[in-house]
Amino acid sequence: MTIDSPALPGPLRWAVWLLRGEAVALGLVAAFLIYKDLTASASTDIVSALFVTGFAIGGAAALWALATGLGRRRAGARAPAIVLQLMLFPVGYYMIEGGLAWLGVPLIVLGALLCGLLVCAPTNRALGVG
Structure with a gap:
């Protein structure tokens, strides 16, 4: 007999899905980079x-692993996930400065949104912190 744990609260569930979405997007970038490496x-x-290709592959794997950890209510996955989201701020800023505001602004918003989801009260309760 197994006992199911209660469902993830909404903010944590959204954070897991957004992290997985980021992992997939970065995985697609890595696949493109592999293609470019092979045809260079x-x-x-x-x-x-x-x-650069290895960095993209590692980033995609890290984001997926953190999403999986948070989905399993592992409190230790939260801090690295927040750090990765905070890294979107300077990336987005320099994209805006470089004329890619259409991509930089959504990255900053995504990072801020995920940080908020990862530190809100329902997430804290689900992870057993705070």
Whole structure:
């Protein structure tokens, strides 16, 4: 006989889904980078290209793992997830400065939204913190 735990509260469920969405989006970027690495010209700095691709793959895996941990109510997954979301602020800012406001503003909003979802009271209760 198994005892089901109560369903995740809304804010935590949304945070898990948004983190998984970020992981999928970054995974698609990684797939594109792999394609570009495989079709690059001989003059391309392949070491740098592979480093960037590896970073994207690692980021996608980390976001997915954190979403899974939060979905399983692991309080230890919350702080790294918040740190990754806070990293969206400078990225979004420099995108805005570089003329990509259409992408930078949503990234900042997404980071702020997820941080809010991860620190709100229902999430705290579900994770057993605070």
